[in-house]
Amino acid sequence: MHKIFKVLGFPNSGGDEMQIAVSGGKGGTGKSTVAINLAIALQDYFNLTLADLDVEAPNDHLLLGIELQNEEPVKMFMPSFDYSKCTKCKKCAEVCEEKAIITMKDGTPFLIPTLCSGCRACEIICPVTGAILESQKLMGHTYLTETPYGFPLVTGKLLEGEERAMPIVTMAKKRAKSLDRRLLLVDTAAGTSNTVSKALEDSKLLIAVTEPTPLGLHDLTLILELGRLMNIEAWVVINRSDLGEKKRVKEIAQKYNAEIVAEIPYSEDIVRSYIKGEPIILSESKEARIFKELAERVVNYLR
Numbered sequence: 398m399h400k401i402f403k404v405l406g407f408p409n410s411g412g413d414e415m416q417i418a419v420s421g422g423k424g425g426t427g428k429s430t431v432a433i434n435l436a437i438a439l440q441d442y443f444n445l446t447l448a449d450l451d452v453e454a455p456n457d458h459l460l461l462g463i464e465l466q467n468e469e470p471v472k473m474f475m476p477s478f479d480y481s482k483c484t485k486c487k488k489c490a491e492v493c494e495e496k497a498i499i500t501m502k503d504g505t506p507f508l509i510p511t512l513c514s515g516c517r518a519c520e521i522i523c524p525v526t527g528a529i530l531e532s533q534k535l536m537g538h539t540y541l542t543e544t545p546y547g548f549p550l551v552t553g554k555l556l557e558g559e560e561r562a563m564p565i566v567t568m569a570k571k572r573a574k575s576l577d578r579r580l581l582l583v584d585t586a587a588g589t590s591n592t593v594s595k596a597l598e599d600s601k602l603l604i605a606v607t608e609p610t611p612l613g614l615h616d617l618t619l620i621l622e623l624g625r626l627m628n629i630e631a632w633v634v635i636n637r638s639d640l641g642e643k644k645r646v647k648e649i650a651q652k653y654n655a656e657i658v659a660e661i662p663y664s665e666d667i668v669r670s671y672i673k674g675e676p677i678i679l680s681e682s683k684e685a686r687i688f689k690e691l692a693e694r695v696v697n698y699l700r
């Protein structure tokens with residue numbers, strides 16, 4: 398289903414891709430709720446892709462009520478050693494910044510797989526052809542799922558028990574960009590880790606979702622600081638805006654020159670929509686109106 402584009406001047410596909418990001422604090426702030434509802438509203442104006450880069454706990458598909466499709470594995474380089482060729486020179490261990498290669502007294506190298514980042518420095522420096530062989534470790538998957546709302550959802554999902562999220566974020570973002578849509582809407586992980594920075598990279602706008610609680614204020618400060626460091630304009634959406642102290646949110650937003658663009662009161666209808674996988678924006682509710690107005694602000698900003 399492709400909707401009619403309401404705004405002239407935004408080509409249907411191709412051209413320079415724009416990127417905006419929805420980010421926020423620890424789980425449950427409503428970041429994904431904002432991302433999926435905004436994506437549905439923006440699809441009226443842009444040919445877009447939604448990328449769920451919260452790879453440790455992706456849930457945009459659940460909120461959209463769809464099952465992930467088109468799985469592709471994400472594998473990472475890992476060295477293995479051909480001891481019949483290795484001269485035990487220790488160069489691989491010396492170059493490894495992660496200290497993922499240890500050597501025995503005689504110089505025989507061993508890999509500690511959990512420390513390896515897959516940078517290939519050991520392979521590059523090894524002076525003996527064939528002493529380091531390529532092994533691959535499965536880190537997780539990316540998915541490309543058509544939604545019933547006219548836009549594709551790209552999802553990154555880290556393998557359970559795996560901690561290195563960066564390759565998944567990188568590959569999911571690459572897959573989303575390869576679709577070459579006019580707008581890429583990125584839903585980042587919570588917090589301000591390097592994977593969040595990777596997800597935010599190239600964004601024109603950061604929409605920080607927060608709650609007016611002490612933890613929410615703390616996380617909001619961190620994400621706005623990251624936005625400032627990355628030179629990305631930031632807006633603030635206050636979720637459950639009637640359940641806390643908004644004055645402090647306003648002070649923090651003002652400090653970072655971030656406009657508060659939407660306030661979403663606590664709503665059982667939103668909770669119900671979450672459980673049913675039926676986005677609230679499809680209803681005639683006042684919450685749907687808030688998301689539509691937010692989308693209009695985004696459109697005017699990107700225009």
Ligand code: SF4
Nearest residue numbers: 493513514516517519
């Ligand atoms: S790939 Fe990089 S991190 Fe892994 S063992 Fe080699 S040098 Fe170390």
Ligand code: SF4
Nearest residue numbers: 483484486487489523
């Ligand atoms: S750099 Fe190559 S030859 Fe030297 S110890 Fe490592 S694997 Fe062996």
